[in-house]
Amino acid sequence: MQAPSIGAEVEVLSFLQPVTRELVHRSSIAEVFVTGGVRTGTDTFSVGAQWPRDHALYHPDENGLNDPLLFAETLRQAYFYGAHTYFGVPLGSRFIGQDVSFDITDPAALRVGGAPLAVVLHGTWTEERDRRGRAAGARLDVTLTVDGHPCGRGHTRGLMLDDRRYGLLRGRPAACEEVIPHRPALDARIARPSRVGRLRWKDCVLERDRPDQQWGLRVDRDHAVLFDHPTDHVPLMVMLEGFRQFGHLTVHEASRRMYAGQAFALAGLSLDCAAFGELGEKIVLDLEEGPSDECTLRVAARQGGKLLARADMTWKCVGSRAPWSRFASW
Incomplete structure (x- = not known):
């Protein structure tokens, strides 16, 4: 898919209309990109989108590059926006993510400067139908341009259902609010922020009971960004954050032995969803392959032995590690 010219970028940006929270499935106006x-x-x-120059969760890395999950979240919002605005999907429909991918072809273009970047996604919408020929879902393929420069591509695909069909697919009652613990305790089981590329303990989503055990996904339903609105299952963006933090920890601890002092950024991710992640039940992350010399790895998430999702990630060296990221213990 070829991106329009820079002149077309200016035209797109000059005719944008305000976007409501409902159109991109967000409760907080601050999280509408x-x-x-x-x-x-x-x-x-x-x-068009505006990425914050700083953000509580999706903050710039130690080398001043925008968080790649800003691209993933903007792609998610573009999918909802296009569905409701241009392709007749009514508000209130249930969306179920099936797969998502992104590839940052020029990480340097994501560098944070003195003003917000002009971000534009150019998308192609492909409707998908079920065996009876009914509209069931769609795929969105996009090209990412920043300040008129093509620097990435991505896609997402999902189902769009009414409440009845969603209930049939879900196959179980929605999680009960009263029996699910909300805020997990901050304790020694949680990976410290500097190990997973985060600044705050509350944003760390990896935990384990003992050092010799697998890492598990820490699900904090009170997190203002990851749980922006009520849900009856683990959201896709929570799974993405878990994979990203697990990848950051794995790649940087391997590189500490092989490439001392180098910093790596997530440059590409492809995730396939296999099942709903249930709230209140332990989710374990497995390293299936890597990291290779090219800093690629494959990670899977499982719950009760059942595969929930699998992700392939590519990490690229983007500079040197900042002193705080090597030695901080907070």
């Missing part, structure tokens, strides 16, 4: 869009063809549209 899509600023508007324009339809460019029968099955194509473009959206």
Whole structure:
């Protein structure tokens, strides 16, 4: 998919209309990154976005590069926005993510500067139908441009269902609010922020009971960003954050032995969902392959022995590690 010219970028940005929280499935206005869009063809549209120069969770890394999960979250919001605005999907529909991927082809273009970057996603929408020929879902493929420069691509695919069909697919009652603990305790089981590329303990989503055990996904339903609105299962963005933190820990602890002092950034991720992650039940992360010399690895998430999702990740060297990231213990 070829991105429009820089002139077209300016045209897109100049005709954006305000975006409501409902259109991108967010409760907090501060977490709405899509600023508007324009339809460019029968099955194509473009959206503009503004990424915060700093963010509580999706903050710049130690080398000043924007968090790649800002791209993933903007892609997620663009999917909802396009579905409701251009392709007739009613508000209130249930969306179930099936797979998502992104590839940052030029990490340097994501560097945070003195002003917010002009982010535009150019998307192609492909409707998918079930065996009876009914509209069941769609795939969105996008090209990412920053300040008019193409620097990434991605896709996401999902189902769009009414409440009845969602209930049939879910196959179990929604999680009961009263029996699920909310805020997990902050204790020694949690991976410290400097090991997983985070700044705050509350943003760390890896934990384990003993050092010789596998890492598990810590699910904090009171987290203002990861649980922006109520849900009856573990959200896709929580799973992505878990994979990213597990990858950061794995790659940097391996590189400490082989490439002392180098910093790596997540440059590509491809995730396939296999099942719902249930709230209140332990989720374990497994390293299935890697890290290789090219800093690629494959990670799986399982719950009760059942595969929930699998992700392939590519990490690229982007500079030297800051002193605080090597020695901080907070």
